[in-house]
Amino acid sequence: MTQATAHAEVQHPIKLYLIVWGWLFVLSTFSYLVDYFHLEGYLRWVLILLLMIAKAGLIVAVFMHMAWERLALICAILLPPLLVLVFLAIMVSESDYTLLTRVAFFGAGS
Amino acid sequence: MAETAARDVAEDLARRSGWQGIAADWSSDQRAFKNVSWGKAMMWIFLLSDTFIFSCFLLSYMTARMSTTVPWPNPSEVFALHIGGEQVPLILIAIMTFVLISSSGTMAMAVNFGYRGDRAKTAALMLATAAFGATFVGMQAFEWTKLILEGVRPWANPFGAPQFGSTFFMITGFHGTHVTIGVVFLLIIARKVWRGDFDTKRRGFFTSRKGNYEIIEITGLYWHFVDLVWVFIFALFYLW
Numbered sequence: 001m002t003q004a005t006a007h008a009e010v011q012h013p014i015k016l017y018l019i020v021w022g023w024l025f026v027l028s029t030f031s032y033l034v035d036y037f038h039l040e041g042y043l044r045w046v047l048i049l050l051l052m053i054a055k056a057g058l059i060v061a062v063f064m065h066m067a068w069e070r071l072a073l074i075c076a077i078l079l080p081p082l083l084v085l086v087f088l089a090i091m092v093s094e095s096d097y098t099l100l101t102r103v104a105f106f107g108a109g110s
Numbered sequence: 111m112a113e114t115a116a117r118d119v120a121e122d123l124a125r126r127s128g129w130q131g132i133a134a135d136w137s138s139d140q141r142a143f144k145n146v147s148w149g150k151a152m153m154w155i156f157l158l159s160d161t162f163i164f165s166c167f168l169l170s171y172m173t174a175r176m177s178t179t180v181p182w183p184n185p186s187e188v189f190a191l192h193i194g195g196e197q198v199p200l201i202l203i204a205i206m207t208f209v210l211i212s213s214s215g216t217m218a219m220a221v222n223f224g225y226r227g228d229r230a231k232t233a234a235l236m237l238a239t240a241a242f243g244a245t246f247v248g249m250q251a252f253e254w255t256k257l258i259l260e261g262v263r264p265w266a267n268p269f270g271a272p273q274f275g276s277t278f279f280m281i282t283g284f285h286g287t288h289v290t291i292g293v294v295f296l297l298i299i300a301r302k303v304w305r306g307d308f309d310t311k312r313r314g315f316f317t318s319r320k321g322n323y324e325i326i327e328i329t330g331l332y333w334h335f336v337d338l339v340w341v342f343i344f345a346l347f348y349l350w
Contacts, residue, residue: 035348056341062218070127076142077158091173096177
């Protein structure tokens with residue numbers, strides 16, 4: 001009883017979840033089609049990332065109810081993962097450097 | 111109890127929103143997450159730490175793939191299946207994706223029915239979610255078997271860069287473990303819902319505390335996170 005009242009804000013119609021479910025199916029089909037039609041290069045990468053972010057956004061916002069939480073929780077949970085992008089930048093430059101030394105070493109070694 | 115709840119709702123409405131709300135919540139010398147129970151906050155923080163684990167896996171995969179001089183195996187061909195004499199690229203992975211998304215859909219509805227106090231529908235939807243999850247793990251076992259029979263090992267494979275095997279087994283293995291734990295978690299909570307533990311205020315076998323229907327939302331958070339991780343693995347490992 002207490003729970004039902006306290007969580008009055010979580011009472012969404014089932015229809016909302018069915019719509020999001022449908023969208024996730026559509027978006028997944030699109031990402032599969034990206035591979036099926038052998039799209040290449042930047043078009044492929046941009047489409048993969050856009051569809052990935054759209055799906056992740058729908059899951060976090062609606063299925064995990066993040067859209068209805070207070071900003072304090074949203075910031076505490078969603079901002080820290082952005083630091084991964086810093087790590088990503090570091091590792092991209094590091095792997096470029098590793099590849100360069102490998103190419104130089106294996107190339108010159110023969 | 112009812113008065114407490116009414117007061118909670120009134121307090122919720124009185125709280126400031128936006129950036130002022132953040133400042134007020136965090137500087138109140140009390141708990142920072144005002145209308146979130148400790149259980150839910152702890153699950154979110156656990157998921158945040160899990161996000162970093164999977165981020166590290168995917169970043170190490172990226173580093174291995176970017177720095178190798180040997181060509182990376184084409185996932186589209188490696189994960190293709192022969193169906194009706196035709197080579198269908200990535201079809202098993204696509205089906206696994208749809209299965210996991212469906213499990214997320216049933217889970218979201220289970221949470222909703224849980225808060226409405228509809229025990230039968232909640233338990234049924236949670237069991238459906240667990241069944242989808244078990245199907246997913248089964249398909250993953252099939253995929254692993256196929257690849258191992260084709261000679262893929264953590265240290266070598268017949269298709270190209272040897273790091274392909276190690277990153278594949280580590281990332282999908284860790285994700286599969288998460289799904290398996292989620293299925294067990296779902297079955298335990300579904301049993302409690304079915305038995306009516308949250309209505310009769312029966313004490314839990316492990317914590318000896320009385321539970322409530324919020325545990326379904328917390329289980330749901332974990333389950334949706336497993337689906338979320340798969341979205342990233344599907345995009346970055348299988349499609350890239």
